[in-house]
Amino acid sequence: MAAGSDAGVDAAAARLRLLVLQPTPFCNIDCSYCYLTNRGSAERMSLATLDLACRRVFESAFLGRELEVAWHGGEPLTVPLAWYEEATALIAARRPASVRLTHAFQTNGLLVDENWAHFFTRTGARVGLSIDGPADLHDANRRTRRGRGTHAGAMRAVRLLQDQGIAFHVITVLTGRALDEPDRLFDFYVQHGISEVGFNIEEIEGANTASSLAGGNEAKYRDFIRRFFALVWQAPGVLKVREFESALGHLLSDEPVTDEQNEPFAIVSVSHDGAISTFSPELLGAHHPRFGDFAFGHVAAHGLADVAGGAPFLAVSREIRRGVEACRHDCRYFRWCGGGAAANKLFETGRFDTTETMHCRLTRQVVLDEVIAGIEANMRPANVRPAYAGPS
Amino acid sequence: MSNHQDRKPPVGQGAAIASLVALVACALAGDALARQSPAEPAVAEQELAARVAAIAERVRSAEPTLVRELPPEVKIAQWRNR
Numbered sequence: 001m002a003a004g005s006d007a008g009v010d011a012a013a014a015r016l017r018l019l020v021l022q023p024t025p026f027c028n029i030d031c032s033y034c035y036l037t038n039r040g041s042a043e044r045m046s047l048a049t050l051d052l053a054c055r056r057v058f059e060s061a062f063l064g065r066e067l068e069v070a071w072h073g074g075e076p077l078t079v080p081l082a083w084y085e086e087a088t089a090l091i092a093a094r095r096p097a098s099v100r101l102t103h104a105f106q107t108n109g110l111l112v113d114e115n116w117a118h119f120f121t122r123t124g125a126r127v128g129l130s131i132d133g134p135a136d137l138h139d140a141n142r143r144t145r146r147g148r149g150t151h152a153g154a155m156r157a158v159r160l161l162q163d164q165g166i167a168f169h170v171i172t173v174l175t176g177r178a179l180d181e182p183d184r185l186f187d188f189y190v191q192h193g194i195s196e197v198g199f200n201i202e203e204i205e206g207a208n209t210a211s212s213l214a215g216g217n218e219a220k221y222r223d224f225i226r227r228f229f230a231l232v233w234q235a236p237g238v239l240k241v242r243e244f245e246s247a248l249g250h251l252l253s254d255e256p257v258t259d260e261q262n263e264p265f266a267i268v269s270v271s272h273d274g275a276i277s278t279f280s281p282e283l284l285g286a287h288h289p290r291f292g293d294f295a296f297g298h299v300a301a302h303g304l305a306d307v308a309g310g311a312p313f314l315a316v317s318r319e320i321r322r323g324v325e326a327c328r329h330d331c332r333y334f335r336w337c338g339g340g341a342a343a344n345k346l347f348e349t350g351r352f353d354t355t356e357t358m359h360c361r362l363t364r365q366v367v368l369d370e371v372i373a374g375i376e377a378n379m380r381p382a383n384v385r386p387a388y389a390g391p392s
Numbered sequence: 393m394s395n396h397q398d399r400k401p402p403v404g405q406g407a408a409i410a411s412l413v414a415l416v417a418c419a420l421a422g423d424a425l426a427r428q429s430p431a432e433p434a435v436a437e438q439e440l441a442a443r444v445a446a447i448a449e450r451v452r453s454a455e456p457t458l459v460r461e462l463p464p465e466v467k468i469a470q471w472r473n474r
Contacts, residue, residue: 171472195409200472229413236417237408244413251444252412252451252458332440341472363472372440375416375447380423 007317009264009308015064016304017260019057020072020269020281021045023083027075029108029150032141033173035206035282036074044079045272050087052299053270054094060304062265063099068126070104072281077111081119088123102126106171108142109157110150117164127168128198129157133185137178155192162193169196169242176202176212179220182227189239198242201362205347206286214358222366229374243363247371250336259338262324264317265304274299276307279320280343288346291316322353330355337364412458419455 027039057063069091071084088103095101103125120127131154132138139149161168170189172178178185189197201221202211213221225243232239250257260266261280269281275295277284283294294316297307307313324339331337337360344359345352408414451458 198472232413233417236414237411240409240411241413245411248412248416252416252448335441336444372443372447375420376443378417378424379420379447379450 007264007314007321009062009317016057016060016062016067016265016268017064018068018070018267019053020070020267020284021050021053022073022269022271022284023071023076023079023087024272025074025285026078027073027108028078028110028144029075030143030145031173032143033175033202033208033211035203035208036285037207037287038285039074043272044083045270045274047083047086047090049270049272049274049299051090051094052274053276054091056276056299056303057268058094058096058099060265062268062304063096065098066100066102068102068104070106070281072106075108075111076105077107077116081115084119104128106130107157108150108154110153112157112160114160114164117160117166120161120166121164127161127166129154129161129168129170130173131155131158131170131194132172132175133178133181134188137175137181137185140177141173141175158192158194167196169198170194171198171200173200173202174213174221174224176217176220179213179217179224182224182231186228186231186239190235195238196240196242201359203344203347203359205282205343211358213362218358218361218366221362222370225366225370226374229370233374233378243367244371247336247367248375251368251371256335257338259341261341261343262320262339264308264313268304270299271295276302276304278307278313279316280341282343283346286343286347316352319352323351323355326353326355333360333365333368336368340364415455415458416451419451419458423450423454 022045024042024044025036025038026042027034027036030039057067091101103123104127105120105125106128107130109129109131119125130142131151132140132142135149135151138151138154142150142154144150158168172185189195202208202213204211204214228241229244232241232244263279265278267278267281269277269284271277271284275284275293276297276299277294278296285293287293292312294312296302296310296313296316297304302310320342323342323345327337327339328334340355340357340360342352344357345354348357348359
């Protein structure tokens, strides 16, 4: 089945690169901007379900030669370490020899201890900590169910990982309040030895139906990105920012960008109870009047090829494809964006076959604008020669 | 607001990290001497593709290997939670 008008999947072209596994929907904290509706549920993925998920993925023709397994919740570390010892052994046993596999954990850090650190070292797992900057910014939104801030616990994880020599990155959710403080955020990362940062925005997504970045704060967001790029540019090699690395990579690449959230089976998500989804991982667990819960199959009954032929998948895939084509037609940023994130189109507009969203304006258009302008501001005009061009 | 001198990693955590932005900033470091004023409005209003092409061309001329050997991870868009 060729990709295109029917929005099915071309197995020869499909490349599964990211497997998102949800060991539990439970989270031990209660962030104000969280999109998960069921983060109070303590259900867990069984090893039998994980085994089925491995079989479905590793037998699939969609599988590429490299696969990242992202353990993403809920808070993944609320599931005991002993479970992950068995889980990673099981995955290693099922993995085809030709596939290079890496594990990745995104955690709030509160449960990180020396045992977890040893596990990360042993498995070579990539670790991401969720920290929103200095304590006042972080604790404004990232709190326990009793309302206590979690910054001290997250920073304890930073120190522990650094003491153990474990590389990690930080993901910071930008809210309206953070936009006034680019210098303070930059200094926070540098002073705490944090060298890799990704900025997520407070999204209108799932259970979070409003964002402090909407409306008038979009201009402040642009100012923040402009200032932060200048800070990073002026101190080369001190801080790596995912958004700037990605945007500059796109600008310098000869190849048009594609967004893996719009590519069927580039990302496969499996929930704790074995439901299979694809496209944006946030879709799994969401509910929509036309599309239901985005569970396109179940590991107990369906291989990925079965999912690709099913009516629920095809309905979503066709609408996403129409949305990408509309972006291609309408948007001057398409060459460096690839059509936006499917989940954000749906959560902001109710449909996949739309174009511009707040998410794409902030995370694609503004970032590209400001990286381009920031480089231009530091680039010699085309008609000016270097101060010294060497002996002629 | 702290000054630029403050923006260094604490002692013991210091090696410069591999970053595409840092590589390009260093490659274009000499351009700062040639630029006497902020970007001209005419430049800012150019077609986006032309502006991007001008940047790629300037980076290519300053550091040819950079454009040829882009790290693979920046060639594809990434899910934001990793």
